[in-house]
Structure formats: structure tokens, C-alpha cells
Amino acid sequence: MQRLGEKYQSVEAFGWAARDSSGHLSPFVFSRRETGEEEVRVKVLYCGLCHSDLHCLKNEWHSSIYPLVPGHEIVGEVTEIGRKVSKFSIGDKIGVGCIVDSCRACESCREDQENYCTKSVATYNGVHYDGTVNYGGYSDHIVVDERYAVKIPHTLPLASAAPLLCAGISMYSPMKYFGLAGPGKHIGIVGLGGLGHIGVRFAKAFGSKVTVVSSTAGKSKDALEIFGADGFLVSTDEDQMQAAMGTMDGIIDTVSASHPILPLIGLLKPSGKLVLLGATEKPFDLHAFSLILGRKSIAGSAIGGIKETQEMINFAAEHGIKAEIETISMEYVNTAMDRLAKGDVRYRFVIDIANTLAVTRS
């Protein structure tokens, strides 16, 4: 199904796409380019469902290009390599995350922070340098420059490694950068969803003390018993929140919906840092005293560079860290999206692409 004006590429591909902002996904035949000199062709085995997929499908950021094939937590197997490829061999299990290209020349790119390059190209809904729109991992294969793929060590189960490519790096990067990773540090993690639960596992592996802050009291059992958090605060419980004031070195806030931030600042110790991962359109009312008293700060963070993503994957392999997933079939994806919208998932959906995509092609 070639869209009018879309450049036809030489290799047929099949996936699921949304055609409009209803976000409803359905089978979609499209095309991908030939494998370039420095590129690899990857047969997709698994792809995680990120909340960003949902935001994008529904055009919530007003920048969606339809038909839209989401998916940026991709794990697959290399089936073809360009002649200049040195990082990978055929048969390697590799991961592709949120970006597949960048300018390669700016300060951010040179410092391995491609995620902050102003010209970074998203794995899906981004525009490739040749003008074609990128289609993501809800598809049978993908072509990517080797620079933007990472190797998955064989000790990591593939399905549960997929969410690390976005959720994992989104938590790992700020913990390292803001100095919150390590013994003696007390980290708060706000929101126990796809990002939050992996964050707890990373933080514990770093040796930090972890408290989960959530509006859902029912998640306390999982937080403490499955993920190993040291404490759990119900954010709507005034008494609990007050008792925890001034106890945290840092907080990673994974919640993207609009929510009160002032009480979170109160949880910080002096010199504490609040790192926001979810960006809302509505600005936050900043009471200057809240930061001035106690020299606190608020910062943002967005995924991580490729080098750091590889480092994170290796760390996860070393410490046996994986996502807690619900594996689904391609057919189930619309239901999964509905459930995701309601937060009804423990804690990441992962599509078994290899075994369930092809059959949907009629």
C-alpha cells in the first residue's frame, strides 16, 4: 500500500499501521530500502509497546505522519549486513531503540549523546535523510545503520530485553548522569509502570535504596516483593508523604500525565534532584522558594545515547535485569493499547512478532 507521494522502496515489508488519529492498528504492506553499506537488515523477533507509541498513534503531539507503524523497543536477528559493517555479523541478536540516525557532527553526537542531537531521527514517524518516513518495529524487519543498533548478549532473554531499548535506557541514563546510582543514595521512583519497574531493578542493582511513589496503593506488593523496592509511598496519602519529606537524594518521575510536582520537591533532601521524564504541555508552577530552600533542582532527561544504551544492556545482562512483560500476539495489539491507556499492564506488553505477525497477512 504505497501512500501517494511516498517513495517506493525496493524491499517489500509487512507490519501493522494506524491510518489516522483513531490510532487503530491493522495490517499494512509497505516497503523498506536496500541494505546500505553501513547498515544491517534485522528480522524483528520482538517489539515492546511503549506509551509513546500510544501518544503518537493518537497524534497527541500533533506531529504524527500516517500511516504510522510504531515500535521502538525492537529485538531481532541480523539477516543481512552492508559491506562496511563491522559491529555485527549475520545471526547476531541486536536491539534497535528510539533513534536510528542523527547529524553525527554536533557536540551532542560527538559526545555520544545522539539523543540530544537536534537532528536526531526517530525510529518511527521520523524522516530519513532520503526523505522517506521511518516505519517502526511492529513489522517483519527493519533496516538500520549499525551505529544505532546494540548487541544483545546471549544471556538476556530476548522478549524481556526488548523494553530495555527505551524504558531501560530512559531510567539508566539519568540515574548515572545525575549521580543517583550507588550505595548510600536514596532514589524515589514516581510511577510504577513500564519505566518505573525497570528503574527499581536498576536502582537496586546499583546498590541504591529505592522508594516507589505511586498513586496506586495496589502496586505496593509488586514494588516490594517482585521488584525489590525498599519502600512504597502512596502519593495521595498526605501523612505518608509528609513523613517522607526530606529523605531522598533524587527522584526520577516517570509520570507523564499532569500531576502535582511540589510535594515531590518536598520529598528531596537538601541538594536533592528531581528528574522529569514525562513532558506535559502544561507548564509547571514553580515556587522559587521550593528550590531555593535546600538548593534543590529540577531537570529533564530523554532516553540515552547509543553507547550508553549498549552499556545499559551489558549491565542488565550482568545483573540479570529484565522487564516484567506480558507477551502478546500481533492481533491483540489494539486491545493492548486500550489496556495500556488505562494502565492495565504488569508492566510492559511485548509483541511476539516472529510468531504472530505473518499469520495476520491475508
Added chain:
Amino acid sequence: MIITTNITMSFSFWSTNYVTTVLDSDTGNCGLKPKVLSETGAPAPEELKTSPEDQKIDAAKSLINLFLQDKVDKTTKDDEKTAPEKLPVTEDLKTALTEAKSPADDQKIRKEDAVRVQKVIDDLTVMETETDAKPEETEHPNKAFGWAAKDKSGVLSPFHFSRRDNGDNDVTVKILYCGVCHTDLHTIKNDWGFSYYPVVPGHEIVGIATKVGKNVTKFREGDRVGVGVITGSCQSCESCNQDLENYCPQMSFTYNSIGSDGTKTYGGYSESIVVDQRFVLQFPEGLPSDSGAPLLCAGITVYSPMKYYGMTEPGKHLGVAGLGGLGHVAVKIGKAFGLKVTVISSSPSKEDEAINRLGADSFLVSSDPQKMKAAIGTMDYIIDTVSAVHALFPLLGLLKVNGKLVTLGLPEKPLELPIFPLVLGRKMVGGSDIGGMKETQEMLEFCAKHNITADIELIKMDEINTAMERLAKSDVRYRFVIDVANSLSPP
């Protein structure tokens, strides 16, 4: 941790509203803790629906906590006075406490708070009825003289009070000069609602040590010394042990505060002051007493975050937003760190001064959209000293990836902080609150070495009210300093 807990608790449940007419670039923060309510009732943050009544209760409770609660709860130490603490019981305080005590049906005062409030009212009632309650003049054994504001008109006038004897750990300072900080203005006008009149302001003090206690090792009689914003802390908590007395929950201020001895503190618009040696600074040789005085607040307020947030790498680009008492010192310190400095100001008329007198490398008019656009993504750091409400979004845009903005101003309403720029560029907005004593000493040495002083206008004590009016209009380049020794004389 009580005070910190209560401050942040109270802070969570109401928003501050400063009745101020400050137009431009100075900051009135200097570490003062606000427990305030405006007379019109501040609009609560959207997520915290607290009625003006609830806010008043919380403000009154936090007033109690700030000034009295730690004294009521404090366990008696061996050397603590056994006489009951004497505090000026103003009508305002009594009213606030009484209102706090009588809960309406829909007010949420926790049981233990109600009990605590009642105890405080009982204590105060006892104090008030004692016939030998001491006024300020006889509270301490030594007569003292200064200028004070008696009410929220903020008008300053001669004032007789008293100072304590020089204790074993104390230094008595004969005051030569005292800088006029914007916080002084906020406090005398009760902008933040916790002014305890009479208020003798002044926390940029330079003088001569005339007496030192027997445990004092750092100073000798005749030394030239400085006293800044704080004169007391618990000296044993984690913050104090890290030389961060400014973040100690029990810290007390040079004026308008309850000191470690349980009595109200009076500041530098006076002949002399008695201070624990830990809070006295050696004034380096070569640093002039008059133009060096403002460093004790303005200087440390910009120096501390520049060091802490790593804004000192030579060659990096610093933006200084606002060119007032703090801003002009920030420019000088920035240049001394080897930074490229751009002043960001809404007043084009300040460009000549910024570049030719203060040494800034460039000047950016914040109200010029084209110039602001051209400067996008060019700055490594920004020190934001602007105290009026202003937009953060354009300032954040000026930062490079990983850039840092430190906010020092205290506008009358909350600032809008957009989140997308933070996330997309891993940018940071942080606050800072003066600095610890060790760091303040380090800052003074740094300024002496680099010949950094404030640009001042020297005034006489009896010119202070005019100076305050001019300060309110930002009509000063860039700090008033009172020539105390030569112009303060008891009638």
C-alpha cells in the same frame, strides 16, 4: 528536622504571594524562609485546593513553628536559661494563633497541631501577664542603638535596644558599614508576612572586633571582620557538619529571627553586634570595608551556586539575567572565573554600563525577540537574579544541551516552568540559598584576590528611608551601603 519538615509541609499547602513593587533585577531572598500569606489570599496551586482560611491556619502554624515551636519542644540543656523565653506578643500574632486554635468544621487541623497551638497560646498568655516582662532595652545587659522599622510602613527611625554580653564563643563587632539588601526592604515592609517588629535590618556587616570570648581562636581584638546573613545554626546536623549552615533546619538569621539564645536578633543598622565566632568572617586585607560589605550577601548568593552547579569552567558561557545588586556582582565573579559573560536584561539603557564598567562580554535585551532567537542554544549556564515575575521559557531556550539555570529571585507569583525544554535538552533549573560560612570565607578571599567589590552608593544612616524608596524603584547602581560608624549617633 522539625522546622524543615514543617516549612515544606506548610509550603506544600499554600502558595506565596509577595506584595512587592520591585521592578527589576535585584533579589530579596538571602535565605529567608517565607511563611506567608498575602492579605488578599494567595491563589492555591491547582492541585492543592486550599481555601484562604486554611492557608491562614497553615501560615499561623508555620509562624509558630518558625519562631516558637523549637523553643517549646527543645529539651533543656545545662547552660540554658531557666527564665521563660520572652517574645514580643503582638496583636497580630495573638489573633493568628487564636484563629489557628479554633477550627471550623471544614478545617483540617490535626489533633496534635491543635494541642501544640493551644500550648503556645497558654505559654504566651502567661508571658503576657507577667508584670516583669522585659522590653527590648533591658532584655540584655548592654545598651545598644540602631535604626528600626516599627511597623509595616517600613519607615526606619532611631531605636534603643540591648545586646548580650560577649560570651566565651562570641565576637563583639563595632560596625563600620552595612549594606542595604533588598531583603531588608521586603522585611521592613512585611512583604513575606513574618516580620517581627521592631525590625533592625542589615546583614552585610563589616566592622572591627572589639571583644573576643575566651574560646575564640579565629579572631583577635582589632581584626576587621564581616557578618553576613546567618548568625546561628544547630552546629550538629548533617548540613552543619558539611559546612552548609545555610541549609540547617535550625539556622537563625542576623535579624528578625530567634537566635540560639532564644532572643530576637537585631541586625547591622546598629552600632555593634555580638556574634558566635562560627558566623564571623575574616575580612581579607585588600578588600575595602565599604564596597566589600555587599559581598556578604549578594556575593555569596551568586558565588555559591556557581561553584556548586559547576559554572566555573573557563571559556564557558554564562548568562546573567537581571543587573542589580546580585547581577552586577555575578558579572564580576563570572569574569574572574574566566567565563564569557552575557548580561540579559530588559533595560537597554544598562548595556553601556554592563560592558564598559562591569566587564560583561555582551548584552542581550530580553524584550527583543530577534536577538533572543539568535542567542538560542548558546549558553552553558544562566544565573537568574530577576525578582519580578518573568518568563523562563526564553531563558531555557538560551541554554545549550545540559545547560543549567539557577534561580535566585523570589517573584510575587510562581514562575511557569515548561517541561519540554528540560526533557529535550537535559536542562536543569536549580535554586540556591546564600552559602555556608566556610564557603563565604572562601568567596571573600576569592574576591580580594580578583579585586571584586560591589559598586556602591555610600549613604548616611538618616538617609536610609530615602534609599529604601529608591531601592524599591531599582534606582541604585548597584547597592546602597550605610556608613554606620560615621553617621549613626544616639540622640
